[in-house]
Amino acid sequence: MSHTSVVGDSAKAVVDTGLLSNRILGSATTRKTVHKFGGSSLGTVQSLETVLSIIDQRVNDDDLIVVSANGKTTDKLVEIIGLVTQCQDTEDEAFTHLLLLIQAEHKALIQQLLDGDIECQQSLVESLNADIRQIQQWYLQQSLLENRNDLLAFGELWSSRLLTAVLNQRGRRTVAIDTRECFVLSCPVKTTLNRQRSADLLLGILESKRLHVLTGFIAVDEQGVTQTLGRNGSDYSATLAAELIDANDVCLWTDVDGIYSADPRIVPSAKKLQRIEASVARELGRLGNPVLHAKTLSPLKEKNIHLHINNTFYPQQVGSEVGQFGEIARQEVSITHSNQLIGFQSKRFNGKLLEQLQQTFSFIDVDETLQQVIISAEQAYELRYHLQELCVDFQTHSMSLLAAVGFAIRDSQWHREFVANIENSPYPTQKISVNEHSLVAFSKSDCQIEWVNKLHNRFTRKHRNIGVIVAGTGNIGETFLANFLSQQQSRQELSQVHLIGVVNSTQAWFDVDGLPADKVVAEFSQHAKPCDINGLVDWLQRHPFDEVILVDITPSETFAQSYQQFFAAGVHLISANKCANTFAQHALQDLQNRANKLDCQWLSNTTVGAALPVNYALKDLCDSGHQIEEISGIFSGTLSWLFSNFDGAKSFSQLIKDALALGLTEPDPRDDLSGLDVQRKLLILARLAGFELNLEDITCHSLVPESLVGLSKQDFLDQSHLLDTDFNNQLLAAQQNDACLRYVAKLAYVDGNLTARVGIEALDNKHAFASLNPCDNIFLIKTNWYQENPLIIQGPGAGREVTAAGLHSDLVHLCRQLNSKHQDVDIKGINS
């Protein structure tokens, strides 16, 4: 066989595998990946263009490409074999029709994809025509059945030639490899590869700085005779190639989104399993999963190669990854079923015969007591034939299975639950087979869709893996993280919540297997890698969790401006940062609309009053029909603390430094002293109450003189003594009038007029706002129904512990919502 090789320039420089695992994320080193494109991805010009763009963006020259035959070519070639086998009257006509159809389809693909390159078109069409003539000749000589495997091999051969030619034409130096030159089977029946010989041959063929497109599905035996690798043989070719070249990953590009927790065509609430432990995947394959095949997975075992299932038509979407993972991924449970099984019973199913059968066939269950083996309907034909040849008497019956599959499920709490559920279900079970990673109920009746749904709901409904990323490791962030583990252990709502990332302004530490919450602060600098907001957004687009919550404990406006991107990545937000909530009205509205549209939740109850339930209360009042007429009070913990403690004994400037050290102030205390923080809080409450206004609509009296505004934070603190005289004077004046200094916020809505202001006031010592504990906030809310006796909420309004507590409260609320979230999978043509 000759190679198709046309010279061109490869422009691929950047590695972007788009893959999930820790091994890939955060690493810039090149790693070899075998990309396999299935027939559905190669069937039309349009889908081939999509494949070409995936190759352009994601495939490096070190990688290998493995292709199936274009579209349904293999089915048509098999049909030709069927015609010849059946010897029908109309065979000639049907043969010619099918062959011409195959020829025409391939010619059309060549001409459209190589549009403008007549020479290349001609060369490919000539090869195609020669192959078609060869098939005709076999047919006329009645040797088609003898050459069955060579006939089938044409599908992959044409496909690899075409893709290679197009890639070369588009500047990617590419070589086509017919795997019959390098995949040598030591046992064609079991499709066992002679690994050493095959590796030597393949590595000898690969050319440096070239991309290689390998035929899937075909190989040769030790005598050089063409062999096929059976159903899903191209997937197997890809994993074999990965093993031979020592690749890290195999990417199967197909027309499904990944592996689901049940068949999504019949279980609408099935969720995608983004990470599947390899041993669990093998068990799913053994039980008949239509995407994962035991044979495909076998070459990956020894070398811990990860397998990715990605949808060609939605390449940005995260698919499923099979490999070795930590505890979080191992907790997933899926429900599988099949009505395509055959039970064989024979008195001779014991001893040597059974042993020998087990070596040749992949049984789903073997039961010596029942003298029964269960096998897929696909393999039943061969078993029947084999037993007949051995003159073994047997009976057969249709069977079904309904199974729960999960890592070490036999030893988990699910074992008892499964048995109880099956025993109480109408599924007429013959037996339950208990395996390390699966619990399987078998029946002689079909398994009904509703039983699959019921079991799936029971096992997976509440199991949503939620990843949490904390942005901001300062004053509040550290305290939030310090309390994370104890919260996780004590709150039932957080049982599936995992800390998977911590980010600050320059660095990030991610681990999809979970970070040690109790050590994360201490070990952050040791593990963190440089990361900016773009890096974070990138990471968020590929996370393997059912839900991800980002907790923004930064003071950063830039970070808040990225919320749009976070929502676009499907991430939920909890904000202590007040910036986004105080964007211009239209910008905030856009953001909220976007979150709603994308089904993303956004909680920000600590932005006002720290952990005090002010936002909740106000929202509840409005939702229940109150019309808000006044919101007033002391909204700054810092200013409350400063003015409560400021009695002249200690200077005002020293008190500012103390408040900063206590963690009450904003990172820059001038944001409190200027009134900006209070102004923001009043704006947040006003908007919650249904008023439309912006920051500049709230009159603000700043306590920071112009001369101290432009200084660095440290210079400001050094020069803060310049404030002391003025504040001493204000204090004296207030004291002389039996009054005290307080920084007050007030919004009033009277006769259709809205006024809002924040500023310092001298309040009578008997005023409700005068006798607060230092640092307490007070919120007074008047409505049409709360007039003379307004609603008052009072308590600590700032500080590390209370703010962290408020954020944890938001986390529990949000997880409660997400845990019970029901999300149906949309399946084209079935429910969408």
Ligand SMILES: NC(=O)C1=CN([C@@H]2O[C@H](COP(=O)(O)OP(=O)(O)OC[C@H]3O[C@@H](n4cnc5c(N)ncnc54)[C@H](O)[C@@H]3O)[C@@H](O)[C@H]2O)C=CC1
């Ligand atoms: N102190 C309090 O009582 C309360 C504070 N808050 C809010 O909590 C937030 C955090 O305050 P502190 O912890 O005192 O601040 P801090 O200055 O001590 O820590 C801020 C953290 O955010 C990180 N950061 C800054 N910009 C970032 C960016 N662009 N990307 C990622 N990380 C970034 C910094 O590296 C640092 O780790 C502020 O928004 C504050 O308004 C809210 C309620 C109460």
Ligand SMILES: N[C@@H](CC=O)C(=O)O
């Ligand atoms: N600096 C703020 C912190 C809470 O938002 C305050 O003092 O209230």
